[in-house]
Amino acid sequence: MSASILTVDDSASIRLTTRVALSNAGYQITEAVDGLDGIAKLKAGQFDLIVTDLNMPNMDGLTMIRELRKMPAHMGVPVIFLTTESDNDIKQEAKAAGATGWLTKPFDPESLVKIVRKVLGR
Amino acid sequence: MPASDVKEDCLRLPQNLTVRAITIVQQEMLQFLDKTASATIELDDDCQVDISFIQLLEAARIYADTAGKHIALARPASGSTLDVLKRSGFLEGMSAEDLKFWLHQGGIQ
Amino acid sequence: MSFPDPIAVFRTEAAELLEQIEAGLLDLNVNLGDKDQVDAVFRGLHTLKGSGAMFGFDALAAFTHHCETAFDRVRKGEVPATQELVTAVLEAKDHMRALVDTPNGDHEATGEALLANLRAAVDGANSPGAASPAKAAPGRSHFKIRFSLPQNAMANGTNPLPLLDELRELGECKIVANRSAIPSLELLAPTDLYISWEVELLTTQPRSAIDDVFIFVMDEMQLDVVTVEPPLAAGTPGKTETASTEAGPAAAPVAPPAPIAPAPVDAKQKKTAENVRVPAEKLDELMDRVGELVIAQSRLSQLAGGSGDLQLRAVSEDVERLSGELRDTMMVLRMVPVTQLFGRFRRLVHDLAHETGKTIELLTEGETTEVDKSVIERLADPLVHLVRNSCDHGLETPEERRAAGKPEAGHILLSARQQAGEVIITIKDDGRGINKERVRAKAESSGLIAPNANLTDQELYQLIFQPGFSTAQTVTNLSGRGVGMDVVKRTIDALRGTINVTSHVGKGSEISLAIPLTLAIIDGLLVRVGDGRYVIPLSAVEECLELPIEEDMRSRGRSFISLRDSLVPFLRLRDLFRTGTKPDPFQKVVVVSTGSERVGLVVDQIIGDHQTVIKGMSKLHHDVATFSGATILGDGDVALILDVGHLVAEGQQQEAHLRAAG
Incomplete structure (x- = not known):
């Protein structure tokens, strides 16, 4: 059974890039357009991994990660966040919120798949 | 020492034995160990296991030991459980006691 | 199929x-x-x-x-x-x-x-x-590693098993779990991690490969790595003479075959399994279809918009969304990294260095930047010109460089990066720079500029891209060997790109090409001027403002609006296109920009967003500078696409004229 991934991003083109890259790599993709939508999708289903942007309208990524970490049903689900900053502060903040790893934008599809594989394992 | 007069109870664990469900498994296990002197743990053939479950069983062994109870696996570790034992480096440097518990090796249960 | x-x-x-x-x-x-x-x-x-x-x-x-x-x-x-x-x-x-x-x-x-x-x-x-x-190639190193992950690692999504697997992939590996910290069940926080690990690793990889495994948890974890002395120096049994230490690694030609990474064939197979090869022309065909679909879709949404049928509208919206997504997918498929393009230059520079007797180092940056495939193809030639020019004329000979107190090796930096909807490709050298006086002299003698014309540096540099500037006799260090830089300019223009030159005498030159990421479809703003409709590329639009009649009257002859404390020149497209129509009572100003330069375009009406499939203009209209192409609208009409770069330049010129006039 292929792993299922929730991608959360307000940018349609990033969502598309991630969808294309990850479904080509054999993952099942569900999309959410912002943190609020992400939480709704999380309440409705189970995922093996979440890829999320940080800057989003309605609910930003950091808040969503914090909310997610309070949901027992999703205990320990890995979260990869996308960031344009190579800035360490943001990484620290996101890690403190409960993120697992990160990927710096712009990214190529291969590195996204690589990171997902790294976190999910075989 | 397994004494024939001790009633052996069996706890059948759910399929999901990963960090996602581990908190519930801990509760079940604690309740179960509280009411029995000799506990057998039965794992589903195709259960999903991650390192949190291995850690949990190790903690359960310590608990049983301190409480003077007996705990054992119904069958030697196989499938996903054995795989995690290997990958996590538990198989390396197992004591006789460990081998007996996990793999039923070196003695009869 | x-x-x-x-x-x-x-x-x-x-x-x-x-x-x-x-x-x-x-x-x-x-x-x-x-x-x-x-x-x-x-x-x-x-x-x-x-x-x-x-x-x-x-x-x-x-x-x-x-x-x-x-x-x-x-x-x-x-x-x-x-x-x-x-x-x-x-x-x-x-x-x-x-x-x-x-x-x-x-x-x-x-x-x-x-x-x-x-x-x-x-x-x-x-x-x-x-x-x-x-x-001196490194042999295998022996590492002893002890590590414990942050206590909340598992709760935060880090599964230790893949990390251990990754360590195993680095080489020969023995991993032992240390469980001494696991408490009794009633005290266990089951999602915390109490296990730590001891690892012995024999690997050809450097120490940094170990850090890479733990990259996401590095800051919060405990990691001790000790390098154990090299393993029995390739121990060739029987060879007991005291090998002199200095000959050490070099004197072991019969080293046992190092464990070679997975068989090459495997790696290749893995790669092909994840990719499907598609001939480029198939992609182009698909792109054409998508383009036609987008046109048909905009016709549908116009029909639906004009009808009261709610169901039709709903379907039309679906189709609009889907065709938009399809377009985006298509764009992603067409994007390729510039790696291959840059790769060619290494050979070119290698050969040029050989030919010219110079020492040239080519550095590249941002090779993973992705650009539409057809853009890449068309960029190759201009880049060859520019790189060749830098090598031939920009960089000095080793003797000259020594005399100028520079390192003997000249450097050329080829870099690519994305910025908004554009990719910026920069060719930078640390050579002698452009000699402005010589450029001016040459331009004057060939009649490109009037003697003593007042030009900014940028305007002066841009002259080297004029046809007729670089003729047979090589004059400036950037004019090439009679190979016209105007070819470069023409190609970049055709790509709707811009060229920017900076140069410092004695220090080097930098030429930046800003090219739109993709060619075939753009998001446009559809506007009406007189009876005609035109498309302004949305990526260039900064904002839209009202132009009240009074303001319009007042500004007659001045043609400036003040925009947050700065004066922005504007062009009345109605006048420019000689529509002969009356201005709409609610005219709008669309402020467009290229980089730092801005200009306002006065239009009669803003119709809205429009996905624009760019069609080339016929040969007959090729010289019309105001437009960069045409597109077909939903109702079958043709709209011309405004060339923002040209209009901005025109606006700036107008500003200069007015300034000059006082």
């Missing part, structure tokens, strides 16, 4: 392999000790030989076999990598290309000569005393 011709597929693959091999060789040339590159070149040759034989390119397979054998020996440490060897294989590589292109041609003599070179290079390298840095 037809299957692609296997021979054609092989040719494509061979071309890629040859490029890889070349890139590897050029890297190796810079750092002869680079074991990764030796492996990469070997793998490339190995695969080329294998698939060549499979597709009946026997001559290629046989010839490649010799090069592969030579590199196999380098890889095994039997022969060091030398400049001579690299050059010999580089030349052999060109021959391989010929064998791919014309397998039945008469290549034997050339092949023999090249192989003789290769043999000489290998033998020369093998002779004692030819010890080279290549031999």
Whole structure:
């Protein structure tokens, strides 16, 4: 059974890039357009991994990660966040919120798949 | 020492034995160990296991030991459980006691 | 559906392999000790030989076999990598290309000569005393690693198992879990991690590879890595004489074959499994269809918009969303990294350095930046011009550089980065810079500018891209060998791009090309001017403002609006296009910009967003500078696409005129 991934991003083109890259790599993709939508999708289903942007309208990524970490049903689900900053502060903040790893934008599809594989394992 | 007069109870664990469900498994296990002197743990053939479950069983062994109870696996570790034992480096440097518990090796249960 | 011709597929693959091999060789040339590159070149040759034989390119397979054998020996440490060897294989590589292109041609003599070179290079390298840095290639290191992950690692999504797997992939690995910290069940926080690990690792990888495994948890974890003394120095039994320490690693030519990374064929297979090769023209065809779909869709949404049928509207919205998504997917598919494009220049620079006797180092940055494939194809030629120019004329000879107190090696930096909807490609050298006086003199003598014309530096530099500037006799250091830089300008214009030049005498020049990421479809703002409709590329639009009649009247003749404390010139498109119509009572100003320059365009009405499929203009209209293309609207009408760069320039000119007029 292929792993299922929730991608959360307000940018349609990033969502598309991630969808294309990850479904080509054999993952099942569900999309959410912002943190609020992400939480709704999380309440409705189970995922093996979440890829999320940080800057989003309605609910930003950091808040969503914090909310997610309070949901027992999703205990320990890995979260990869996308960031344009190579800035360490943001990484620290996101890690403190409960993120697992990160990927710096712009990214190529291969590195996204690589990171997902790294976190999910075989 | 397994004494024939001790009633052996069996706890059948759910399929999901990963960090996602581990908190519930801990509760079940604690309740179960509280009411029995000799506990057998039965794992589903195709259960999903991650390192949190291995850690949990190790903690359960310590608990049983301190409480003077007996705990054992119904069958030697196989499938996903054995795989995690290997990958996590538990198989390396197992004591006789460990081998007996996990793999039923070196003695009869 | 037809299957692609296997021979054609092989040719494509061979071309890629040859490029890889070349890139590897050029890297190796810079750092002869680079074991990764030796492996990469070997793998490339190995695969080329294998698939060549499979597709009946026997001559290629046989010839490649010799090069592969030579590199196999380098890889095994039997022969060091030398400049001579690299050059010999580089030349052999060109021959391989010929064998791919014309397998039945008469290549034997050339092949023999090249192989003789290769043999000489290998033998020369093998002779004692030819010890080279290549031999310093690291053997295996022995690491003792102890680590514990952050306590909340599992709760935060870090599964230790993949990390342990990754460590195992680095080499020979023994992993032991330490469970002494696990508490009794009632005290256990089950999602916390109490286990720590001790690992012994024998690997050819550097220490940093271990850090890479833990990259996401590095800051919060405990990690101790100890390097254990080198393992029994390649222990050749029976060889007990006290080897002098300095000959140490170099004197062990029969080192046991280092554990080679997974068989090359495997790696290749893995890669092909994840990719599907599609001929470029199929992609173009698909793009055309998508373009037509977008046009049909906008017709549908116009129909639906005008009808009261809610169901029709709903369907139309769905189709709009889907075709938008399809377009985006298409765009992603067409994007390719600039790596390959940049790769060509390494060879070019290598050859030019050879020809000119200069020492030139080419640095590249941002190679993973992705650009539409057709843009890449069209960028190749202008970039060759520019790089060649920098090498030929920008960079000084080693003697001149020494005299100027610069390092002997000249540097050329080729970089790519994305910025908004554009990719910026920069060619930067640390050469002598552009001599402004000479550019001016040349431009004056060829009648491009009036004597003593008042020009900014940028305007002056832009002159070198004028046709007729660089004629037969080479005048400035940037004019090329009669190869017109105007070709560069023309191509970049056609790509709707801009060129920016900066230069400092004695320090070097920098030429930046800003090119739209994609060519075929743009998001546009549809506007009405008089009776005609026009499209303004949305990426250039900064904002839209009202132009009240009073303001319009007041500004007659001035044509400036004040926009947050700065005066922005504006152009009345109605006047520019001579529509002969009355201004709409609610005119709008669309402020567009290219970089730092802005201009307002006065239109009668803003109709809205429009996905614009760009169609080229006919030859007849090719010289019309105001428009960059045309598009078909939903109702079948044609709208012209405004060339923002040109209009901004026009606006600036107008500003300059008015300023001059006081």
